[in-house]
Amino acid sequence: MSPIKRCILAGNRQSAKSLRGAQARVLAAADPEALHDLRVAIRRWRSLAAPWRPLDDFASIAAPLxxxxxVADLGGPLRDAEVQDALLATLAPVADAGLERWQEERAAELARQQARLLGRLQGKRLARAIRRLERRLERGVDAAPSNELLAALRRHESALAAQLxxxxxxxxxxxAERARWHGTRLDCKRLRYxxxxxxxLLGEGRAANALAAKLAQDAxxxxxxxxxxAETLYAAGVTALAGPLAALRRQRLARAQAALVELSAWI
Known part of the structure; x- marks a missing residue:
């Protein structure tokens, strides 16, 4: 078996294992990072499958993906709330009726979202999707010529790097445009994975590129x-934290700009 086929199959097996493990941890409420790990496992598997999606031998993977x-989208609001709570904990506490009301209303909505996610995780459709994706990727790898796989991989890397x-x-x-740099963050994540x-398989220097992409993604x-x-609180009419959040944004913007300068040296 060629190196690229071995690599794809190993990543496929590990992705399925990681997703099933994270799924079990979320259902068991085992630890606070379970939801994050679930969403990362899905995003990573989707990113690892992305180079092969244009190939005819992999047409069947689209539906399980x-x-x-x-499922990952269902967990998004819940993970966002975890991040927001952690961020709020770093700011000086304020007594604000609007903030308290927002937190109460959000808690009720998150409880409903949690129920929807758990229902999806417990359902048979997700288990079937995991099995189907794992098997269909295996069949695609078996059918596709190795040189075609390597060419698709290089094209995908080139497209991501060109966009960045x-x-x-x-x-x-x-x-100046949030949607643009948010897209940059997602491309950094895809390239990193x-x-x-x-x-x-792609050549020397890729480890340094992956690290630079990770640091930019994080920043x-x-x-x-x-x-x-800040946008969520503004929409809820909560202004008590506007000043501290603006100051924090300036700090994080500077770090993000520096991380992109570093990334530009590698891409």
Whole structure:
């Protein structure tokens, strides 16, 4: 078996194992990081499958990938709340009736969202989607020529890198539009996962590229967390934390800009 086929199959098996493990931990309420690990397992598996999706031998993986994405999306508001709570805990406490009311209303909505997620995790459809994705990826790997797989991998890496270079070329102007730099963060994440899994197949220097992409992803994610919380509180009419959040945003924006400068040296 060729190195690329061995690598894909090993990543496929590990992804399925990681997802099943995280699913069990969420259902058991085993630890506070279980939900985060569940969503990471899904995103990583989807990223690892992405290079092969355009190939005819992998057409059947689209449906189970969509089902996994829907599960990850269900967990999004719950994970956002965890991040927001951690962020609020770092700020000086304030006595604000609007903030307390928002927290109470959010708690009720999160309870409903939690019930929806648990229902999805307990259902048979998710278990079938995991089995189908694992098996269909295996069949695709068996059927596709190794040189076709390697060419698809290189095309996917090239496309991600090209998009990142286009974003980085904007410099500070990138941050004028939140949707643009949020897309940059997602591309950093996709490139990081790709290089962490397949970097040895792509050539030297990929480990450093993956680390630079991770650091940029983390810095942009921290900036996104502040913006998301500030926008949520503003929409709820809560202004007591506007000043501290604005100061924190300036700090995180500077870190994000520095991380992108570092990334530009590697991409």
């Amino acid at each position: 969509r089902r996994l994405k829907r 270079r286009a974003d980085l070329a904007l410099g500070p102007a990138l941050f 790709l290089l962490e899994e397949y970097g040895t 942009l994610g921290e900036l996104h967390d502040v913006d998301a919380l």
